[in-house]
Amino acid sequence: MSKKEKTLFVPDAPFRPGDKPDFSNLKLPEAGSYDKPDTSVDPSEISDLAFGLVRVLGDNHKAVGSWNPNLKPSVLKEGLRHMTLLRIFDDRMLTMQRQGKLSFYMKSLGEEAVAIAQGMALRPDDILFPSYRQPGLQFVRGRNLVDMICHCITNSKDNVKGRQMPVHYSWKEGNLVSISSPVGTQFPQAVGCAMASAYKGEDNVSISWLGDGTAAEGDFHYALNFASVYKAPVILNVVNNQWAISTHRNFSSGEATFASRGIAYDMPSIRVDGNDFLALYSVTSWAAERARKGEGATFIEVFTYRAEAHSTSDDPTRYRPKDEWKSWPLGDPLERLKLHLIDLGEWSKTDQNKLEKELDELVIKSYKEAEKYGTLNEGPWASEETLFEDVYKKPPRHLRKQRQELGI
Amino acid sequence: MAQMNMIQAVNSALDIILEKDSNVCIFGEDVGYFGGVFRCTDGLQSKYGKHRVFDSPLAEGGIVSTAIGMGINGLRPVAEIQFADYIFPAFDQITNELAKLRYRSGGEYSAPVTIRTPSGGGIRGGHYHSQSPEAYFTHTPGLKVVIPSNPHDTKGLLISAIEDDDPVIFFEPKRLYNGPFDGDHKKAALKWDTHPKGEVPEEYYSIPLGEASVEREGSQLTVLCYGTMVHVAREAVKLSGIDAEIIDLRSLVPLDIDAITKSIEKTGRCVIVHEAPKTSGFGGELSAQIQESCFYHLEAPITRVTGWDTPFPHSLEWYYFPSQERVIEAMKKTMES
Numbered sequence: 001m002s003k004k005e006k007t008l009f010v011p012d013a014p015f016r017p018g019d020k021p022d023f024s025n026l027k028l029p030e031a032g033s034y035d036k037p038d039t040s041v042d043p044s045e046i047s048d049l050a051f052g053l054v055r056v057l058g059d060n061h062k063a064v065g066s067w068n069p070n071l072k073p074s075v076l077k078e079g080l081r082h083m084t085l086l087r088i089f090d091d092r093m094l095t096m097q098r099q100g101k102l103s104f105y106m107k108s109l110g111e112e113a114v115a116i117a118q119g120m121a122l123r124p125d126d127i128l129f130p131s132y133r134q135p136g137l138q139f140v141r142g143r144n145l146v147d148m149i150c151h152c153i154t155n156s157k158d159n160v161k162g163r164q165m166p167v168h169y170s171w172k173e174g175n176l177v178s179i180s181s182p183v184g185t186q187f188p189q190a191v192g193c194a195m196a197s198a199y200k201g202e203d204n205v206s207i208s209w210l211g212d213g214t215a216a217e218g219d220f221h222y223a224l225n226f227a228s229v230y231k232a233p234v235i236l237n238v239v240n241n242q243w244a245i246s247t248h249r250n251f252s253s254g255e256a257t258f259a260s261r262g263i264a265y266d267m268p269s270i271r272v273d274g275n276d277f278l279a280l281y282s283v284t285s286w287a288a289e290r291a292r293k294g295e296g297a298t299f300i301e302v303f304t305y306r307a308e309a310h311s312t313s314d315d316p317t318r319y320r321p322k323d324e325w326k327s328w329p330l331g332d333p334l335e336r337l338k339l340h341l342i343d344l345g346e347w348s349k350t351d352q353n354k355l356e357k358e359l360d361e362l363v364i365k366s367y368k369e370a371e372k373y374g375t376l377n378e379g380p381w382a383s384e385e386t387l388f389e390d391v392y393k394k395p396p397r398h399l400r401k402q403r404q405e406l407g408i
Numbered sequence: 409m410a411q412m413n414m415i416q417a418v419n420s421a422l423d424i425i426l427e428k429d430s431n432v433c434i435f436g437e438d439v440g441y442f443g444g445v446f447r448c449t450d451g452l453q454s455k456y457g458k459h460r461v462f463d464s465p466l467a468e469g470g471i472v473s474t475a476i477g478m479g480i481n482g483l484r485p486v487a488e489i490q491f492a493d494y495i496f497p498a499f500d501q502i503t504n505e506l507a508k509l510r511y512r513s514g515g516e517y518s519a520p521v522t523i524r525t526p527s528g529g530g531i532r533g534g535h536y537h538s539q540s541p542e543a544y545f546t547h548t549p550g551l552k553v554v555i556p557s558n559p560h561d562t563k564g565l566l567i568s569a570i571e572d573d574d575p576v577i578f579f580e581p582k583r584l585y586n587g588p589f590d591g592d593h594k595k596a597a598l599k600w601d602t603h604p605k606g607e608v609p610e611e612y613y614s615i616p617l618g619e620a621s622v623e624r625e626g627s628q629l630t631v632l633c634y635g636t637m638v639h640v641a642r643e644a645v646k647l648s649g650i651d652a653e654i655i656d657l658r659s660l661v662p663l664d665i666d667a668i669t670k671s672i673e674k675t676g677r678c679v680i681v682h683e684a685p686k687t688s689g690f691g692g693e694l695s696a697q698i699q700e701s702c703f704y705h706l707e708a709p710i711t712r713v714t715g716w717d718t719p720f721p722h723s724l725e726w727y728y729f730p731s732q733e734r735v736i737e738a739m740k741k742t743m744e745s
Binding site for chain 1 (some may be wrong): 459500
């Protein structure tokens with residue numbers, strides 16, 4: 001008689017260093033498999049979308065199905081340009097970090113479509129509460145590259161005055177709310193922000209992103225619940241890139257999809273191919289339309305893969321196969337959009353090479369210009385007295401005294 | 409002028425500010441239809457509408473985080489945490505987010521959130537309906553911390569807190585809601601109608617944050633206190649026969665160090681009284697600051713009368729709660745050194 005060993009179950013990553021990654025067991029529906037519902041749909045009627053995967057770009061790089069947003073080639077090219085720029089920008093910043101010119105950096109490799117497609121599907125007055133891996137939103141809204149670099153090298157022109165680590169952008173003009181390191185905190189804040197839009201009778205929406213790992217935080221639950229209770233005009237995204245530093249998504253939840261959690265909060269919940277620019281654009285537009293009509297919040301699981309290290313302080317070869325990304329069945333978002341444009345006869349490899357060269361020059365030029373305002377190691381940085389400013393609207397007496405103690 | 413208890417003073421402040429500023433909204437657990445478990449928001453929802461005064465899910469972290477989002481988007485939210493003991497699920501949002509938002513964004517973003525929360529013991533509240541967690545928040549740059557001790561100050565300070573563009577944690581000593589309490593629990597409960605500060609103007613007025621109030625002028629010793637302890641100290645001074653000056657701090661951050669210094673330079677002696685535990689309590693900060701700024705005027709060591717370094721007990725509450733006797737004893741000892 002066999003007796004089942006009773007002990008604590010602890011999940012594991014499917015593949016570890018030395019393993020040959022094989023994702024053939026992933027259920028990946030064909031592009032166009034799901035119909036786009038009306039925005040007024042009852043969430044319970046579309047629960048298949050929470051377990052499935054909305055895809056528009058098929059393996060043959062053609063756009064298919066009712067989720068196809070039918071974007072103009074000019075819009076697709078704009079998206080490709082932003083994604084290419086982000087990839088080049090990331091590479092350059094990583095190099096600078098390795099040379100000691102930045103204290104820290106985080107890349108978005110493999111996840112470029114997330115912020116760029118979703119950002120392009122929104123209006124400029126929609127309010128963004130990103131995590132640290134959606135810098136592409138700033139390209140979409142036209143932020144000056146020099147300003148972004150000045151923040152990352154924390155020089156005298158850093159608009160957050162050198163107070164935060166690199167990639168913790170804040171950009172009021174672009175409606176991008178200050179990024180903070182504590183994960184998930186921005187998720188329910190976005191809900192409150194959306195509640196305020198509804199309170200004031202405005203039709204802009206708020207949107208936030210967190211990762212698969214952060215979906216285990218209490219703030220995740222607060223956000224979904226408040227969004228549901230008050231029917232807040234908000235879009236809540238969990239970017240499931242499979243990894244939270246070294247922790248596989250299996251430690252963040254059970255086997256079910258992240259999107260399926262949204263069903264229990266009575267919210268339309270959609271799982272989308274995160275490497276498919278068109279699907280992301282389409283699902284986000286749908287969610288924004290719902291929100292603007294007063295139909296409430298939408299929950300989106302963006303299914304993707306974190307192709308790079310978590311940050312410049314991380315070495316992924318210690319916990320996953322080195323070439324795991326190459327086996328990822330949903331490919332590379334940039335390549336897929338490029339091949340789609342080529343298939344449409346709107347783009348060529350030559351065009352792409354030309355674009356890459358142009359953008360590389362732009363990034364280098366911007367970097368050089370940013371360094372005119374100071375460098376991490378040599379300064380100038382924000383002036384010393386700013387250390388005591390903005391703690392409060394006006395420095396109270398005790399802070400003015402501490403400033404004098406520092407001799408400034 | 410009208411006679412108000414502290415609950416009515418809170419209600420009056422909220423009523424006036426709701427009327428004055430359409431961006432003010434009030435929410436929290438049971439604050440809407442029901443009017444609050446302490447009645448502080450009674451009648452406000454029916455007067456101003458469901459979208460301005462509303463009930464929330466039972467989630468303190470959700471209340472504060474959504475309040476921050478509302479603040480970012482131009483509202484001036486007043487969030488209620490039902491008991492200060494339950495503010496801790498929101499601790500991350502308060503200390504890492506609310507307090508740091510203006511600073512970390514280089515001044516681009518801020519959230520003028522007021523968090524009202526009943527605090528303090530003396531009501532048989534045990535561990536989780538008695539705490540005085542002010543020191544957790546005074547230790548966090550970016551927050552202002554206010555604790556009134558009477559209806560008149562409550563209304564004026566609460567209006568200031570809500571109108572302030574910085575986040576304010578507003579502790580309301582629940583033992584004082586219905587009447588002043590001097591620490592003698594055997595005596596019949598008093599009402600605010602016999603207390604001069606139960607007289608409250610019905611119209612708008614404000615009391616600046618960061619200004620202490622001299623509760624009693626004296627020459628021999630300074631007692632620093634706030635909240636319920638103001639009344640305990642007052643009775644203790646009366647019984648002791650010592651001509652002590654009692655300062656009601658009202659606002660811990662920013663702190664009115666001028667008022668404190670001025671008093672101690674006159675008296676040369678200081679007793680600090682608070683309900684919260686002693687170790688790392690706000691009294692430690694007061695003591696250190698006085699030592700730094702009044703060292704040559706001090707004629708005796710600074711003494712602290714505080715709650716013990718234990719969780720707040722239920723049956724042994726009156727052994728924990730700083731009593732008149734303990735305050736008198738500390739004053740006498742300070743006078744003898």
